[in-house]
Amino acid sequence: MRYFDLFDLPVQFDVDLLTLQDRFRSIQKQVHPDKFANGSDQQKLLAVQQASEVNDAYETLKSPLNRAEYMVAEHGHDVKHEQETIKDGAFLMQQMELREELEDLESSNDPEQALDVFYSDIKKLIKLYTDEFNVNFDKQEYKLAAMSVKKLRFIYKLKSEAEALEDKLLDY
């Protein structure tokens, strides 16, 4: 099952989330296992399977990172491949510095203000590499597009660490 086809959407990164949600809800109704309450065991099983596939498709396309991962995976690039490492020194150095910055941020005078600045930096990086992904994908440079997605994974990880720190700060 191709996820974009399922929701009758063009294969592109920019997705109208409301349309996606609408179509998801209507498909969800059609395949809802309750509809097959009087059906055969076979039918029930199929409905359950379909419902979960539709859910997976929706969750994948809803999240920008998962969507980008899925798009390059369809072209044979598994960006979550366990054993693989990247060695782009400049990019990794920046990631290292941002992690150091986040670490120091907790003890800064005004952590919340510093966190705001940090978030806006992360946002810029997300935009930078998402744009880069889009350009490469459109040019059918899937290997390069996959590299942009890999970099995005580091940035999203950083974002979730910043969010964890924010939760911690708000707990005080």
Next chain:
Amino acid sequence: MAYSEKVIDHYENPRNVGSFDKNDPSIATGMVGAPACGDVMKLQLKIDDKGIISDAKFKTYGCGSAIASSSLVTEWVKGKSIEEAQALSNTEIAEELALPPVKIHCSILAEDAIKAAIEDYKSKSSN
């Protein structure tokens, strides 16, 4: 998940954490990252003019196994030649730390960090 005692020891008392000046000609820097988990590792070697590693430091933002793996290799490579360090494999690291299969990639990160540092050294000294 249960970590082995050796992992916990290196994790709680990591050896050789820190940085050298990466512009110093005797310092080789290896940076690697694992897209699967988003962890990053920096490993630096101080290499004397005979090609012997006299000191090593690391900084890892990652899981316990990655920290333990990098801490362990900084101890291992000291006193070794570049060739010996290059031959180090992630299997040796994983075995020493008794890493479970899902954590093998964390030791690969450490192996690749050494390789990246040696590459940096070679490109520096060929200039």
